[in-house]
Amino acid sequence: MDANNTVLPKMNTAPPNLARGEVISKIHWGAELDDVIELLRSKYHIVGIEADALIEEAIAIRKAEVRKKAAVRLAFALVGLIISLTYFGIQYFGGFIRIGFGLILMGSLGLTSLTVACRNIVRAFTGESSGPV
Numbered sequence: 001m002d003a004n005n006t007v008l009p010k011m012n013t014a015p016p017n018l019a020r021g022e023v024i025s026k027i028h029w030g031a032e033l034d035d036v037i038e039l040l041r042s043k044y045h046i047v048g049i050e051a052d053a054l055i056e057e058a059i060a061i062r063k064a065e066v067r068k069k070a071a072v073r074l075a076f077a078l079v080g081l082i083i084s085l086t087y088f089g090i091q092y093f094g095g096f097i098r099i100g101f102g103l104i105l106m107g108s109l110g111l112t113s114l115t116v117a118c119r120n121i122v123r124a125f126t127g128e129s130s131g132p133v
Contacts, residue, residue, distance in 0.1 A: 018044075019040065019043075019044040019046060019054065020054055020057075022039065023036055023039070023040065023054045023055060023057075023058045024057070024058045024061055026039065026058075027055070027058035027059055027061075027062050028058070028061070028062055028065070028132065028133055029132045029133075030130070030131050030132045030133075033055065036055060036058075037051060037055070040054065040055075062127075062133060063127030063128075064127070065133045066123055066127050066128065066129045066133055067123070067124050067127050069123075069133065070120040070121075070123035070124040071120075071124060073116060073120045074116075074117055074120040074121065074124060076116075077113045077114075077116040077117035077120065078113070078117060079113075080109050080110070080112065080113030080116075081110060081113040081114060081117065083106075083109065084106045084107070084109045084110030084113060085110065087102070087106040088106065088110075
């Protein structure tokens with residue numbers, strides 16, 4: 001209250017980096033944009049162009065992280081595919097095919113690696129991922 005007994009609005013006393021860090025964290029963990037906008041408006045009194053800039057920066061950081069993780073997963077998936085294809089190539093060019101545990105194991109490794117590779121190729125191009133990064 002001031003000298004005239006009027007209630008003054010609460011001013012934003014939080015450091016600007018705190019708001020930026022919280023927005024980046026919420027976007028990173030998959031929060032809805034409406035929740036982040038409401039947080040900026042209610043807790044930090046940030047609206048308009050400044051809020052949009054913070055959200056756009058956080059989304060760009062999230063997409064970069066998604067692409068980075070997709071590239072690592074894609075590399076591991078390609079290693080699995082190479083191992084599986086090498087196993088089947090040796091059997092094919094060797095003139096024999098053994099039915100058994102090795103066939104099941106390498107077939108499973110190949111299919112799993114192919115699935116992971118396809119999923120992460122899409123993530124690498126779009127930068128989109130459901131849930132936390």
